[in-house]
Amino acid sequence: MAKLAFLGMGVMGAPMAGHLAKAGHDVTVFNRTAAKAEAWAAQHGGGHAPTPRAAAEGCEIVAACVGNDDDLRSVCLGEDGAFAGMAAGSVFLDHTTVSAGVTRELAEAAKAKEISYVDAPVSGGQAGAENGQLVIMCGGKAEDYQRVEPVMAAYAKQARRMGEVGAGQLTKMVNQICIAGLLQGLSEGLLFAQKAGLDGEAVVDVIQGGAAGSWQMVNRNKTMLAGEYEHGFAVDWMRKDLAICLAEAETVGAPLPGTALVDQFYKDVQAMGGGRWDTSSLMARLQKLAD
Known part of the structure; x- marks a missing residue:
C-alpha cells in the first residue's frame, strides 16, 4: 500500500x-x-x-x-x-x-x-x-x-x-470529439422519431444492437426522450474541453468542422440556461427549434 x-x-x-x-x-x-x-x-x-x-x-x-x-x-x-x-x-x-x-x-x-x-x-x-x-x-x-x-x-x-507525456490529454480530446458528434446525431435521431410519431424507446430497442448503437444511446435515450438532463457531465465543462480540442486541432492541422459546430450548439444550450445540464441536452436545443 x-x-x-x-x-x-x-x-x-x-x-x-x-x-x-x-x-x-x-x-x-x-x-x-x-x-x-x-x-x-x-x-x-x-x-x-x-x-x-x-x-x-x-x-x-x-x-x-x-x-x-x-x-x-x-x-x-x-x-x-x-x-x-x-x-x-x-x-x-x-x-x-x-x-x-x-x-x-x-x-x-x-x-x-x-x-x-x-x-x-x-x-x-x-x-x-x-x-x-x-x-x-x-x-x-x-x-x-x-x-x-x-x-x-x-x-x-x-x-x-x-x-x-501529453498523449493522455490528446487521447481524451479524441474522446470528447467523438462524444460531441455522437450526441448531436442521437439528439437528431430521437427528435425525428418523436416528430414522426414513433415510440422512441421502441426505436432505440431495435437499433441499439446494430451499427447505430453507442454507450450514449444505451444510457441516455430514456432521459433524453423525457427531457431530463441532470445525469452527467455538464455542458459548461464540455465546452471547456471542446475549446481545448479546437485549439489543439489548429496546432496539429486537423480540421474539426463538426466539432466546431456542435460547440456552438452547446453555446446555445448555455444561453437557454442549461450550462449545468448534462451533455445530452443538445436535444433540448432541437426541441426548442422544433416548437
Missing part, C-alpha cells in the same frame, strides 16, 4: 480518493474549499491538509483532479504547490482534463525537481468515478506508468499508456 495525496474533492476527485482509501492506501486530501476535504476525511478516515504542498509531503504519488489549466497550475506551482512538497523520485498523476500545452509545461517543471509526471485524464463521468469504472488514458514514461497503474486500478475498469 502506498502513501498518497489527492488534490481536488469535486464530484470526480472525492469518490476516486475514496476508492484509494478503501483499497488500503494512506491518503491525504486537499481541496480549495477546506470543508470538502474535512468532510472527505471524516467519511473515509484519511487525512486532510491546508495546502497542496502539505498534502504532498512524504507521498510516493500525488494525484490531482481539478477544473482547468489555471486550477492545475495553482495546485502544482508556487511556495504552497504540490511540487514544493514532493521529493525527488515521486510521481505526479494528473487526472484533470487540460490542454496538452499545460501538461508539457508542468511536466518540465516537475522534471526540474526530479519528479515524474503522468497525465491521465479520465472518461466515465461522475457515475464512473463513484462506481470505480473509469477509463483512463495516460501519457508518460513506461516506468512511471507502471508505478501508477496499480494505484489507478482502485477506480479504473481500464487504463492504458498511450505514449509520452
Whole structure:
C-alpha cells in the first residue's frame, strides 16, 4: 500500500480518493474549499491538509483532479504547490482534463525537481468515478506508468499508456470529439422519431444492437426522450474541453468542422440556461427549434 495525496474533492476527485482509501492506501486530501476535504476525511478516515504542498509531503504519488489549466497550475506551482512538497523520485498523476500545452509545461517543471509526471485524464463521468469504472488514458514514461497503474486500478475498469507525456490529454480530446458528434446525431435521431410519431424507446430497442448503437444511446435515450438532463457531465465543462480540442486541432492541422459546430450548439444550450445540464441536452436545443 502506498502513501498518497489527492488534490481536488469535486464530484470526480472525492469518490476516486475514496476508492484509494478503501483499497488500503494512506491518503491525504486537499481541496480549495477546506470543508470538502474535512468532510472527505471524516467519511473515509484519511487525512486532510491546508495546502497542496502539505498534502504532498512524504507521498510516493500525488494525484490531482481539478477544473482547468489555471486550477492545475495553482495546485502544482508556487511556495504552497504540490511540487514544493514532493521529493525527488515521486510521481505526479494528473487526472484533470487540460490542454496538452499545460501538461508539457508542468511536466518540465516537475522534471526540474526530479519528479515524474503522468497525465491521465479520465472518461466515465461522475457515475464512473463513484462506481470505480473509469477509463483512463495516460501519457508518460513506461516506468512511471507502471508505478501508477496499480494505484489507478482502485477506480479504473481500464487504463492504458498511450505514449509520452501529453498523449493522455490528446487521447481524451479524441474522446470528447467523438462524444460531441455522437450526441448531436442521437439528439437528431430521437427528435425525428418523436416528430414522426414513433415510440422512441421502441426505436432505440431495435437499433441499439446494430451499427447505430453507442454507450450514449444505451444510457441516455430514456432521459433524453423525457427531457431530463441532470445525469452527467455538464455542458459548461464540455465546452471547456471542446475549446481545448479546437485549439489543439489548429496546432496539429486537423480540421474539426463538426466539432466546431456542435460547440456552438452547446453555446446555445448555455444561453437557454442549461450550462449545468448534462451533455445530452443538445436535444433540448432541437426541441426548442422544433416548437
